[in-house]
Amino acid sequence: MERTLSIIKPDATARNLEGEILSMIQAEGLRVVAMKRLYLTTEQAGGFYEVHKERPFYGELCAFMSSGPIVVSVLEGEDAIARYRKLMGATNPEQAEEGTVRKKYAQDIERNSVHGSDAPETAAFEIGYFFSQLELVG
Numbered sequence: 001m002e003r004t005l006s007i008i009k010p011d012a013t014a015r016n017l018e019g020e021i022l023s024m025i026q027a028e029g030l031r032v033v034a035m036k037r038l039y040l041t042t043e044q045a046g047g048f049y050e051v052h053k054e055r056p057f058y059g060e061l062c063a064f065m066s067s068g069p070i071v072v073s074v075l076e077g078e079d080a081i082a083r084y085r086k087l088m089g090a091t092n093p094e095q096a097e098e099g100t101v102r103k104k105y106a107q108d109i110e111r112n113s114v115h116g117s118d119a120p121e122t123a124a125f126e127i128g129y130f131f132s133q134l135e136l137v138g
């Protein structure tokens with residue numbers, strides 16, 4: 001069993017897509033073991049995306065991620081990290097495969113509707129950023 005962090009981003013909550021995206025997640029067989037809706041400050045978004053601090057898109061990314069509500073959840077399942085990344089599709093929606101969340105809903109490389117952890121270490125950091133042990137109900 002593995003856990004990964006998912007974020008439904010402000011471009012998706014603005015279009016009322018939370019239910020559609022959670023349906024795709026559950027249809028894939030991943031279990032939602034924690035979930036909350038948040039409105040991040042720019043600083044809180046910056047802390048989450050600390051690894052991208054030196055990237056040219058960091059400032060805009062933090063502004064976007066604090067421009068509206070997000071829904072964060074912890075997904076559990078066998079190979080949850082890789083399975084959720086496959087379900088999300090490529091970061092750039094122009095390269096995303098048919099049937100993926102980003103192919104269906106992403107607007108561009110920044111407003112790409114969802115985030116998912118990319119490795120076990122990042123998943124541990126990202127889950128801990130938003131949830132305490134008590135909030136993870138498997």
Ligand code: CMP
Nearest residue numbers: 052057061091109110111112114115116
């Ligand atoms: P995410 O998977 O959340 O990881 C970092 C985010 O930065 C990415 O999705 C996009 O929302 C955003 N981003 C904006 N521009 C780029 C870019 N050129 N390359 C990668 N990510 C980008």
